[in-house]
Amino acid sequence: MRVFQVRQATTGSILWTGAAAGDASALEAMAHEAGYLDAAHIPQAILDRGLKVEVLNL
Structure with missing residues (x-):
């Protein structure tokens, strides 16, 4: 698994960070x-x- 980050595109706010298999x-x-x-x-x-x-x- 890799570590991903989900952001709100317009503000750049981080919504989630964690391990996942893919997007x-x-x-x-x-x-x-x-x-x-x-x-x-x-x-x-x-x-x-x-x-x-x-x-x-990382």
């Missing part, structure tokens, strides 16, 4: 930790601002 898994983990059932349940207002998933090279 999709990182987004699912972020959504779950934020209290959503899965990434499909992230509110459209958040998605409209953009989410950026990056691998951290």
